Amino acid sequence: QLKDNTVIVVLGASGDLAKKKTYPALFGLYRMGFLPRDVKIVGYARTKMDDAEYHKRITSYLKVADDDADGKAKIEEFKKFTFYVSGGYEDGPSFENLNKFLEEIESKYQSKERNRLFYLALPPSVFIPVAQHIREQAYSKDGINRIIVEKPFGKDLESCRVLLSSLKQHWTEDETFRIDHYLGKEMVKNILVLRFANVALNAAWDKNSISNVQITFKEPFGTEGRGGYFDEFGIIRDILQNHLLQVLSIITMERPVSFSAEDIRDEKVKVLRAIPPIERSDTLLGQYVAANGKPGYLDDDTVPHNSVCPTYAATTLWIHNPRWEGVPFILKAGKALNEAKVEVRIQFKDVTQGIFKDISRNELVLRIQPSEAVYLKLNTKTPGLNTRAIPTEMDLTYKRRFTDIKIPEAYEALILDALRGDHSNFVRDDELDVAWKIFTPILHWIDGKNGPAPKPVPYPYGSRGPKELESFIAKYGYKRTVAD
Ligand code: BG6
Numbered sequence: 159q160l161k162d163n164t165v166i167v168v169l170g171a172s173g174d175l176a177k178k179k180t181y182p183a184l185f186g187l188y189r190m191g192f193l194p195r196d197v198k199i200v201g202y203a204r205t206k207m208d209d210a211e212y213h214k215r216i217t218s219y220l221k222v223a224d225d226d227a228d229g230k231a232k233i234e235e236f237k238k239f240t241f242y243v244s245g246g247y248e249d250g251p252s253f254e255n256l257n258k259f260l261e262e263i264e265s266k267y268q269s270k271e272r273n274r275l276f277y278l279a280l281p282p283s284v285f286i287p288v289a290q291h292i293r294e295q296a297y298s299k300d301g302i303n304r305i306i307v308e309k310p311f312g313k314d315l316e317s318c319r320v321l322l323s324s325l326k327q328h329w330t331e332d333e334t335f336r337i338d339h340y341l342g343k344e345m346v347k348n349i350l351v352l353r354f355a356n357v358a359l360n361a362a363w364d365k366n367s368i369s370n371v372q373i374t375f376k377e378p379f380g381t382e383g384r385g386g387y388f389d390e391f392g393i394i395r396d397i398l399q400n401h402l403l404q405v406l407s408i409i410t411m412e413r414p415v416s417f418s419a420e421d422i423r424d425e426k427v428k429v430l431r432a433i434p435p436i437e438r439s440d441t442l443l444g445q446y447v448a449a450n451g452k453p454g455y456l457d458d459d460t461v462p463h464n465s466v467c468p469t470y471a472a473t474t475l476w477i478h479n480p481r482w483e484g485v486p487f488i489l490k491a492g493k494a495l496n497e498a499k500v501e502v503r504i505q506f507k508d509v510t511q512g513i514f515k516d517i518s519r520n521e522l523v524l525r526i527q528p529s530e531a532v533y534l535k536l537n538t539k540t541p542g543l544n545t546r547a548i549p550t551e552m553d554l555t556y557k558r559r560f561t562d563i564k565i566p567e568a569y570e571a572l573i574l575d576a577l578r579g580d581h582s583n584f585v586r587d588d589e590l591d592v593a594w595k596i597f598t599p600i601l602h603w604i605d606g607k608n609g610p611a612p613k614p615v616p617y618p619y620g621s622r623g624p625k626e627l628e629s630f631i632a633k634y635g636y637k638r639t640v641a642d
Contacts, residue, residue, distance in 0.1 A: 160194040160577055161273045161302060165260055169288060170279035171201030171242065172215070175308065179339075180279050181219045183569035189232050190566075192574050198263050199240040202256060204247070212242035247284040253295035260296060273301040275576060282310055286324045293328035306335045306576050309400055310391060311585075314601055315594040322587050331587060335576045340401040341583040342568030342575075344556075345526040349408045349502075350422075352524070352532065359522070362506065364481045369519065370635050371409065372503045373402045375491035380446060380453070380619060381469070385460035392467045392604065397491040399597045403430070404585070405526075406487055409502060410477055419581035423589060430592040432479040435599040442615070442630045443604065444470030446494040449618030455494070468604065468614045469493045470623055472630055475596065486634035490627075494619045500526040505636060518549040518639040530556040530565060535639055549639050 168180055187193050201212055216237060222229030243259050245252030264272045276292050278285060285307060297303050307325070312318030325334065340346055353360055362368070375397050381388040388396065411425040446469050448454035455461060455469050470492035477487065506520040521535040533553040540548045556565065575583055602608060617624040 160192075161271075162195050163264070163267045163269060163271045163301065164194045164273040164275060164577065165198045165200060165264065166275045166277065166577075167200045167202055167256070167260070167296075168277045168279060169202045169247075169292075170281075171212075172203040172205045173279055175279040176201070177215075177219045179567075179569045180277060180573075181216055182221070183567055183573050185220045185233070185236055186567060186570045187574055188236050189229070190570075192570075194577060196267065197239060200256075200260065200263070201240065201242045202245060204244060206244045207242060209242055213237045213240070216240060247280070248287045248291075250291060250295055253291040257296040260298075271301045272298045273303070274298045275304045275306070277306045277573075278308065280308075282312075282321075285321065289325055290328050302579070304333050304335060304576055304579070305329050306337060306573075308337050310395060311336060311590055312594065313391070313395065315591070315598040318590055318594045322590065326587075332581075335572075335581065336585040336590070337572055338400050338404050338585050339568040339572065340404050340526075341585075342566075342570075342572040343526055344565045344571075345524055345530045345532075346405055346408065347571070347583070348532075349405075349524065350414075350417075353409075354413050365483055365485050367506050368485055369505050369507045369637075370486045370488065370631075371406075371505070372488045372490065372631065372636065373405050373409075374499065374501055374503065375402060376495040376497055376499045377493050378495060378498050378620070380455060380494040381458055381461070383460075385455075385458035388469075389461050389465050389467045392601075393469055393471045393491050393493065394473070394597060394601060394604070398471060398473060398489050399593055399601075400585075402489040402491060403593050403596070405502060406475065406489065407589075409504075410482060410487070412481070417582070419584075422582050423586045427586070427588050427592055429477060429479065430589065430596065432477050432482075433475050433596050434478065435596055436473050436475060438600065438603060438612075440474040441600060442470075442472040442624060442626055443468040443612060444492065444617045444624040444626075445614040446470070446492075446619045447616045450620040452494070452619040454619065466604075466606075466611050466613055470495075470614070470617060472623075472627060473600065474634055488631060488634055488636070490623070492617075492623050496620055496622050498528060502526070508637075514547060517547055519637055521639065 166184065168176055170176055184193070184199060217233060220233055222233065241259070241263065243256050245255055260274065274296070278288060280288060289305060292305065312321045353363060407426040407430055411429045414421040414425045445467070446455050448457060456463055456465060461467070472488060472490035475487045475489065477483070477485070502524040504522040508519060509517055517537055518535065523531070523533050523535070525531040531554060533551045535549055536552055537547040538550045540546045572583060604611060615624045615626055
């Protein structure tokens with residue numbers, strides 16, 4: 159399904175995203191043999207530089223081990239089909255110039271077909287002018303055109319709708335690929351298989367068996383250097399409203415009629431529509447303070463000294479449908495915590511009392527990162543001459559089970575999907591709309607739009623989060639397993 163005669167244009171080629179994610183992913187795909195035959199990659203940005211300087215930069219973006227001779231040779235090959243064009247983001251002539259360059263390299267193709275994939279690794283302030291200029295000046299008339307855009311897709315429901323409708327004036331939904339890179343992560347892609355290819359799990363996947371669900375994102379570093387951007391958005395817009403809500407929708411959706419992109423996304427939208435806006439009382443907000451020799455959020459020079467922007471948030475969502483009525487879904491995310499971890503923790507209900515007392519609950523944990531794993535906390539008889547039950551784990555850790563498989567990076571998986579025209583793991587317009595509906599009221603409250611903004615509780619850099627967290631999750635019925 160990969161189209162030959164494809165040019166990939168990376169706009170924002172000298173920015174952070176291109177450097178950390180886009181180019182390494184393109185190179186990874188090339189190494190694995192997953193780029194279209196005869197592909198060309200064109201970097202575009204404002205910085206003036208020639209191909210030699212651009213190639214030097216690319217080499218610094220692509221990491222291969224010192225003794226990886228094959229990797230080094232592949233980088234040299236990769237550079238042969240990568241080019242650079244400099245130009246502005248808001249003026250037509252720059253894009254005419256880009257188009258001329260594209261036509262020039264495409265003229266070497268054997269057939270008349272010309273496909274173009276535009277990757278916007280750009281700040282939101284220039285999304286719209288760039289999308290418009292590409293459409294008007296650099297759109298291929300003889301092939302498929304696609305555009306990849308990155309979050310943030312607005313700041314609330316209203317601004318998201320403005321952004322969506324402006325983009326739609328130039329690009330159809332079919333041509334548009336909105337990235338939420340969590341949808342490209344291996345374990346997130348595994349959720350549908352785990353749920354729908356296993357009768358044993360599927361049968362217990364509802365309010366009758368499940369007590370509560372936590373979806374957790376933890377990062378061990380603060381905003382370091384990104385304070386300016388972060389302060390405008392906060393942890394809810396950065397992580398919960400997109401990455402964690404996407405995971406939640408896949409955990410809770412009904413079985414899609416097929417694996418087609420529209421069938422999957424229809425079910426995701428349906429379950430999201432059953433979630434009312436988050437209540438203030440279901441929210442815990444935190445902000446990290448200096449500790450363990452590390453600076454606090456407010457010590458960051460790029461952050462206003464009196465900022466009340468949350469760097470930690472826990473929110474509980476409720477789904478009003480027959481499967482999930484009454485089950486709390488706790489989404490929590492924080493910066494500057496004690497570890498790097500993203501996981502889904504599904505806690506089952508207590509066994510009915512009678513023969514057992516104080517028995518731990520079953521828990522199914524999907525560890526998204528680091529070290530992908532699925533494990534189930536299970537009670538077993540303690541081996542030996544007794545009848546005591548003990549909590550144990552049935553553990554599927556990918557590194558041990560799939561020893562010679564390289565797990566693809568999220569961006570590799572997603573760029574390949576976009577090249578193939580598969581929208582399953584991209585965010586549809588109506589999904590975005592409903593996601594903002596759930597979060598907008600709480601965000602407006604946090605932004606101080608309708609009264610004084612709430613003050614986040616402090617937590618020390620490097621800790622597990624606000625000390626209030628323990629009682630927050632207990633309120634929703636979470637019980638620690640006895641052996642914890
Ligand atoms: C991004 C956020 O979307 O996701 C960052 O803007 C965050 O703040 C990042 O660090 C986390 O991604 P990953 O893949 O490292 O979990």
